[in-house]
Amino acid sequence: MVEVLGKAKQYEKAADIARTLAFPDWQARALARVAEALSAAGRPEEAAPLFRRAIELTDAGGQDTPDLLRTFAAQALASAGLFGEAEALVRAIDLPHERRLALAGVARHMSEQGRRADAAELIQQALDTFRDVSGPDFDAAAAAAIVAVLVANAQPQDALRLARSMTGHPGEQARALASVAAGYGPTPQGRTLLAEALAIGAPLSMVAEIAQVEPAALESLADYLQADIEADLAQPGEPTQPPPTAPLTQAE
Known part of the structure; x- marks a missing residue:
């Protein structure tokens, strides 16, 4: 209900309902949702006190704020331009994965608001946490998110x-390569990187990037997916083969 009201731009009513929730964690999440909607609407001065109240609630009873909520709140604060508070919250995140995602999210908002040097510094902080991570423990999901922020x-x-x-x-890796390809757009290098990504990953995870690099290919992808669905209905467990990708060349 709170999220629906926020999308309908009924922010005061949404905040009032959020405040009636009995459990502190639920109330904190609801207030953060309203604050995020206010930030997106260009009203950060109204969002800030809701963010602060959400953070206070999650600390109620002396319990640590869940790192997942800290990550969400930090990115929401950054979306409102409250970078100092966002960075302070990131520093309180203990779990490495959530910390990397929070750093990447705050950096993206900084970049969008023209603070590229500050964004680059946060990205480097996130990259520095990978130094002791290798093999199967490598946090590839966070790395893919950082790649997208580097492109942005x-x-x-x-x-x-x-x-x-x-x-x-x-x-x-496929999603990361697709992110880089999207950054280059409909250029030879963009197409080469997209073909490389499609050679190792599922097309469905790259629809947005395909649209930016080779929009004409979306029709072929739709035809392939329709054929795959029909084949699954006819012979479950034997999907059609993906469409061939263009020969790969080494991107610069």
Whole structure:
């Protein structure tokens, strides 16, 4: 209900309902949702006290704020331009995965608001946490998110280097390569990287990137998916083969 009211721009009513929730964690999440909607509507001065109240509630009873909620709140604060508070919250996150995602999320908002140098610093902090992570414990999901932020922050070469280092994690590497491809758009390099991503990952996870690099290919993808569905209905367990990708060449 709170989220629906927020989307309907009935922010005061949404906040009032959120405040009636009995459980502190539920109330905190609801208030954060309203605050996020206010931030997206360009009303950060109204969002800020709701964010602060949400953080206070999650600390009620002396319990630590769940890192997942801290991650969400930090990104929401950054979306409102409250970067100091967002960074302070990130520093309180203990779990490495959530901390990386929070750093990446705050950095993305900084980049969107023209603070690219600050964004690059946070991205580097996130990258520094990977130094002691290798093999099967490598946090490929967070790395893929960082690649997307590097692209958004106009650091395509850094993004490509990180994407190429993600060997052993084909799904995440494919999404990372697709993110870099989308950054180059409908150019030869963009198409080459997209073809490379499609060679190792599922097309469904890259629909947005395909639309940015090769929108004409979406019709072929739709035809393939329809054929796959029909084949599954006819012979369950034997999906059709994916459409062939273009020959790959080494991107610069």
